[in-house]
Amino acid sequence: MNEQLLDYTLRLADTALILGHRLSEWCGHAPALEQDIALSNIALDHIGQARNYYQYAAKIQNMGKTEDDLAYFRDERAYRNLLLVELPNGDFGKTLMRQFLYDAYHVPFLELLQSSKDENLAAIAAKSLKEARYHLQWSAEWVIRLGDGTAYSHQRVQQALNELWRFTGELITPNTIDSFLRSYEISADLNQVQLAWEKTVLEVLKRATLVVPTQKWMQKGGKEGIHTESLGYILAEMQHLQRTHPNCNW
Amino acid sequence: MNLTIIWQLLETVCDPEVPVLSILDLGIVRDVAQIKEQIVITITPTYSGCPAMNVIEMDIRGVLGAAGFKNIAIKNVLSPAWTTDWLSEQGKNKLKAYGIAPPVESSGHVRVLFGRSPVVECPQCGSKKTQMVSLFGSTACKAMYQCLDCLEPFDYFKCLK
Numbered sequence: 220m221n222e223q224l225l226d227y228t229l230r231l232a233d234t235a236l237i238l239g240h241r242l243s244e245w246c247g248h249a250p251a252l253e254q255d256i257a258l259s260n261i262a263l264d265h266i267g268q269a270r271n272y273y274q275y276a277a278k279i280q281n282m283g284k285t286e287d288d289l290a291y292f293r294d295e296r297a298y299r300n301l302l303l304v305e306l307p308n309g310d311f312g313k314t315l316m317r318q319f320l321y322d323a324y325h326v327p328f329l330e331l332l333q334s335s336k337d338e339n340l341a342a343i344a345a346k347s348l349k350e351a352r353y354h355l356q357w358s359a360e361w362v363i364r365l366g367d368g369t370a371y372s373h374q375r376v377q378q379a380l381n382e383l384w385r386f387t388g389e390l391i392t393p394n395t396i397d398s399f400l401r402s403y404e405i406s407a408d409l410n411q412v413q414l415a416w417e418k419t420v421l422e423v424l425k426r427a428t429l430v431v432p433t434q435k436w437m438q439k440g441g442k443e444g445i446h447t448e449s450l451g452y453i454l455a456e457m458q459h460l461q462r463t464h465p466n467c468n469w
Numbered sequence: 470m471n472l473t474i475i476w477q478l479l480e481t482v483c484d485p486e487v488p489v490l491s492i493l494d495l496g497i498v499r500d501v502a503q504i505k506e507q508i509v510i511t512i513t514p515t516y517s518g519c520p521a522m523n524v525i526e527m528d529i530r531g532v533l534g535a536a537g538f539k540n541i542a543i544k545n546v547l548s549p550a551w552t553t554d555w556l557s558e559q560g561k562n563k564l565k566a567y568g569i570a571p572p573v574e575s576s577g578h579v580r581v582l583f584g585r586s587p588v589v590e591c592p593q594c595g596s597k598k599t600q601m602v603s604l605f606g607s608t609a610c611k612a613m614y615q616c617l618d619c620l621e622p623f624d625y626f627k628c629l630k
Contacts, residue, residue, distance in 0.1 A: 253603035253613065260605040267518025271547065342548035346517055349550060349629050350609075357604050 223399050224337065225279045226299060227406055229289070230396075230442060231340075232272030233300035236290060237450070238321065239265030240457055241308055250311050257357060261318070264350040271343045278339075291461035295444070295451050302441040303386040305450045312372065313379035315361045319423065320383060322355035324390040327415035331407035340405065359423045366427025373428065380424070381432050388437025391416055396442065475501050475508060478532050485524045486608045487626075489567040492525060496555025499546060508533070511544045513551050515629070516609040553629045564626055565592050570614065572628040589625050591616035601625075 242262035249255035273286035280289075303321055308314045329351055332344035365372045391413035393401070400406035424431055440446065460467065479498055484490045492498055492512070500511040510529060514522050526543050533541055553572040556564075561571035573587040589599050596618035603613040604627075611624045 253605075256607070257603060257605035260609055263518035263520070263609060264516060265518070267514075267516060271517060338548070342550070346547045346550040350516060353604060
């Protein structure tokens with residue numbers, strides 16, 4: 220069971236790290252100072268959450284590795300993050316939409332994970348949940364503001380929604396690891412997450428006057444390490460220093 | 470050994486980002502215990518990514534070390550998760566005097582979506598006519614507000630429950 224638990228914990232860690240990394244790319248570039256600060260704060264929360272998951276993953280692995288080894292010395296195929304979070308930022312509207320689609324999943328996911336039979340995951344989830352609620356409030360309000368804003372902002376976020384939609388199925392579709400750990404009441408029940416996710420997404424998109432895409436086909440693979448072309452570039456940038464000068468310090 | 474002295478020393482360790490608060494005001498010291506010759510201090514982070522935690526650990530070692538306590542272990546725990554309910558009354562008063570509005574008690578459940586922002590009193594003039602400028606501020610634990618009477622911008626130490 221350790222093998223599955225490690226895979227699951229790494230998925231949570233990788234997803235948090237990659238999303239945090241993506242959001243941090245906005246630092247100094249957001250359209251307004253307040254939103255620049257908001258994006259950096261949210262990035263920091265995700266990276267903090269990633270550290271907690273990586274520290275736990277290193278313990279499960281029990282091979283004397285650290286959180287840094289796990290983040291910096293694994294290749295693309297070993298990464299287990301959800302595809303949605305590795306997609307490029309695009310414009311501010313696309314980043315916002317990606318964040319909203321993720322937050323609407325992240326909050327109910329953590330609400331369930333905090334009752335996990337694995338007490339470490341439960342503790343990290345309970346901690347992260349308080350932060351995720353603020354993220355969702357922020358991203359949902361922005362989706363509404365841009366969707367129900369000008370004709371141009373509406374068109375831009377609608378386009379973002381259409382482009383991102385096919386990456387949302389993976390959030391709420393269990394793979395073999397999810398199902399296996401579900402039988403031990405360790406992983407979150409994604410059927411319940413799905414219900415909550417759909418409710419939030421439909422409500423917010425309606426308020427934002429956006430049209431829910433009808434596309435049914437969903438892209439998957441992140442949970443198994445099969446990624447889009449974007450992940451390799453992120454890892455190249457993120458891991459470059461440690462790969463060049465292994466274990467270097469400040 | 471009487472651990473009161475340790476608690477007294479910890480009272481002098483400040484949050485590097487909100488230096489008016491001691492780590493006891495902040496409620497992040499969860500336990501002080503003696504295990505054989507070692508003093509074990511248990512702390513919990515406010516936010517997962519709080520960059521102050523490393524500095525706080527170093528400061529604890531510094532203050533206790535200077536008082537002659539060298540054999541120290543600092544343990545980080547996540548559960549139960551920190552909440553602004555653990556801010557002491559003294560801490561809230563200190564915040565206000567410093568110009569940061571303390572967290573406003575919300576009634577029980579945190580509203581996630583479309584919740585109206587709480588009525589936050591301006592720490593400068595006491596007016597309740599204030600508005601939120603941004604949900605996120607200069608540190609993870611703060612939001613940005615503005616007073617509509619005296620027009621001063623100010624930080625609000627946001628509720629975390």
